Amino acid sequence: MxxxxxxxxxxxxxxxxxxxxxxxxxxxxxxxxxxxxxxxxxxxxxxxxxxxxxxxxxxxxxxxxxxxxxxxxxxxxxxxxxxxxxxxxxxxxxxxxxxxxPPKVLKIATKTVVYLHSNDSLEYVIKMMNSSSYNQFPIYENEKFSFLLTEGGLTSWLASHIKDGRIDLNQSTARDLKRFEDDHNVSFISKHKNILELEDLFEEYFQKQLKLEAVIVTENGSPYEKPLGIITSWDLIEIDLLHNE
Structure with missing residues (x-):
């Protein structure tokens, strides 16, 4: 040689x-x-x-x-x-x-987040949910995250307000839906975090025998910040495909 x-x-x-x-x-x-x-x-x-x-x-x-x-x-x-x-x-x-x-969390997050305000009329909320392909909506009150609205919560509210075959939406707002929602576990993460740190977050809830419904991505991981993306456990499936891109 x-x-x-x-x-x-x-x-x-x-x-x-x-x-x-x-x-x-x-x-x-x-x-x-x-x-x-x-x-x-x-x-x-x-x-x-x-x-x-x-x-x-x-x-x-x-x-x-x-x-x-x-x-x-x-x-x-x-x-x-x-x-x-x-x-x-x-x-x-x-x-x-x-x-x-490793890739940042926004790589797998749903980028277009439809979020609503607690004082939005219920009529507006229903129209937004009907025109959107999403089934989870962060609700903000005074510029801070308040709760996660789901189709299930809306259905429960509607069922409880049927009277003589009608539902009166007047004066009702997104805030009224909060007590019809379960206590969904929602966490926040900075857009600067990577997917390994994201998986650690889901694992942390799993070890506590809690289901993490959604992770909202913001600039610095604060519930006072505008959502930049939203991640559910289903999005984790995409992680093993990232290095093939």
């Missing part, structure tokens, strides 16, 4: 190691309370909590085997028992890039 060829092989192996170590670092950050920092242990734990990590699981498992061969079987400095193919090196570097800078 020529000196140039040997150097090229060594460079590929070192690039592979650097990318692998970067991924290992990300996994440690995702498992801050895990005392066992073995790569496969961290990968298994993280993939159970994060769909985004799970989508890379098969490749990373194989890369771990290759990494062990490169590192533990190395006989001397800058000499490797095997050389990873350039295609493999580029692949692990790409995954490292994905995991080091």
């Amino acid at each position: 020529s000196i140039n060829t040997q150097q090229a092989s060594s460079d590929l192996a070192e690039r592979f190691e650097v990318a692998f170590n970067q991924i290992h670092h990300v996994l440690k950050q995702l498992n801050p309370y895990e005392h066992n920092d073995a790569f496969m242990k961290l990968l298994s734990d993280a993939s159970r909590k994060h769909t985004y990590i799970q989508s890379f699981y098969g490749d990373l498992k194989q890369f771990a085997k290759l990494r062990n061969a490169l590192v533990h079987e190395r006989r001397q400095t800058n000499t490797y028992i095997a050389t990873p193919h350039e295609k493999v090196v580029k692949q692990i570097e790409q995954i490292s890039s994905y995991l080091s800078a």
Whole structure:
């Protein structure tokens, strides 16, 4: 093997190691309370909590085997028992890039959020719900989030106000619907957060045996801010498709 060829092989192996170590670092950050920092242990734990990590699981498992061969079987400095193919090196570097800078939450959020105000007339609310393809509507009062309006809540209100086959909408506003809604669990997240942090939020509610109905994305994650997007558990399905875009 020529000196140039040997150097090229060594460079590929070192690039592979650097990318692998970067991924290992990300996994440690995702498992801050895990005392066992073995790569496969961290990968298994993280993939159970994060769909985004799970989508890379098969490749990373194989890369771990290759990494062990490169590192533990190395006989001397800058000499490797095997050389990873350039295609493999580029692949692990790409995954490292994905995991080091995961997509922001707005990537999977419903961008056009139809939100209403508590003093909006009920007639207006019904028209908005009828013309929209959404079935959840954040209601704001005095520029702060008040409650999540659903079709179920509206139906309950209508059913309770039928009189002689008619429903009088006069003087009724969105505020009147609040007591007909269940206590929906709604959280807020900053548009600057990434999808791994979003999945942690859903996991936090799951561990408390609570269903997180919706996550509203705002500038800084405050209920006093205008909604920029809304995310439900159904949107999490899109996460494992992101790295293929």
